[in-house]
Amino acid sequence: MKFCDKKKPKNLYKIYQVLFNAFGPQRWWPGKTRFEVIVGAILTQNTAWSNVEKAIANLRKANALNLNTLANIPTQKLYPLLRPSGYYRIKSTRLKSVVNFFYNDYHGNLNHFFKEPVEKIREELLNVKGIGPETADSILLYAGEKTVFVVDAYTRRIFERLGHLKPKASYEHIQKLFMENLPRDTALYNEYHALIVRLGKDICRTKPRCNICPLVWGCSSTGERCVRSA
DNA sequence: GGCCAGGACACCA
DNA sequence: TGGTGTCATGGC
Numbered sequence: 739m740k741f742c743d744k745k746k747p748k749n750l751y752k753i754y755q756v757l758f759n760a761f762g763p764q765r766w767w768p769g770k771t772r773f774e775v776i777v778g779a780i781l782t783q784n785t786a787w788s789n790v791e792k793a794i795a796n797l798r799k800a801n802a803l804n805l806n807t808l809a810n811i812p813t814q815k816l817y818p819l820l821r822p823s824g825y826y827r828i829k830s831t832r833l834k835s836v837v838n839f840f841y842n843d844y845h846g847n848l849n850h851f852f853k854e855p856v857e858k859i860r861e862e863l864l865n866v867k868g869i870g871p872e873t874a875d876s877i878l879l880y881a882g883e884k885t886v887f888v889v890d891a892y893t894r895r896i897f898e899r900l901g902h903l904k905p906k907a908s909y910e911h912i913q914k915l916f917m918e919n920l921p922r923d924t925a926l927y928n929e930y931h932a933l934i935v936r937l938g939k940d941i942c943r944t945k946p947r948c949n950i951c952p953l954v955w956g957c958s959s960t961g962e963r964c965v966r967s968a
Numbered sequence: 969g970g971c972c973a974g975g976a977c978a979c980c981a
Numbered sequence: 982t983g984g985t986g987t988c989a990t991g992g993c
Contacts, residue, residue, distance in 0.1 A: 766974095783975040789991055790974085824990040828976085870976045890974055906983090935974050971993090979986085 750919045757933040764932035767880035775881040779873050781823040792822035809841040832868025839866045852882040871909045885924045887916040888931040892938025
């Protein structure tokens with residue numbers, strides 16, 4: 739066990755409740771279809787969602803927001819469409835590799851894919867070039883409604899500061915911490931990750947303490963109901 | 969003009 | 982195995 743304190747993880751659900759009461763439901767993922775969620779998961783890598791929306795709008799306008807079209811479009815034709823989301827060359831290649839995976843291995847049938855055991859399809863996703871653990875888990879949770887907790891940079895940053903994690907804890911360790919200390923509930927995992935991102939955008943990143951919430955870190959929206967006291 | 973965003977990967981010691 | 986550089990646009 740690499741975590742700092744075995745007792746603290748018991749508070750993970752309470753922290754969720756504090757965040758939910760403070761911010762309300764986040765209604766993730768904003769994609770309209772499973773495939774759109776998968777595309778968004780690729781495009782949002784290290785990128786603000788507002789930029790991803792522009793690229794998705796470009797794809798939709800070009801009638802390319804579907805598996806069949808993307809499977810047959812040359813990678814370079816994606817460049818101008820994905821440009822607003824940044825890293826457009828890399829993301830064009832990654833999107834193509836993901837699409838080719840579904841197209842070749844599952845004949846473009848996402849329902850077939852998501853019916854397979856979660857451990858199996860997670861491994862398959864991780865073998866696709868351009869899909870790391872966070873992107874794979876985002877696809878599984880938000881597109882496949884699988885009970886998989888998504889760990890991102892905000893999760894690491896926030897829960898390190900709260901003392902739940904040692905610095906440089908691995909993705910798998912952090913994921914295990916949440917999944918072993920929360921009810922196995924897909925809707926809960928969905929909402930919790932979204933709330934963490936919501937909080938992450940809101941808290942002070944540079945200052946260890948702030949005036950609004952003079953504890954380990956502060957949050958302008960939660961105010962006195964800071965999760966530190968949960 | 970600088971910083972950062974809902975990461976992943978190649979390369980090197 | 983772990984650290985570092987690279988990929989890139991748009992908002993604040």
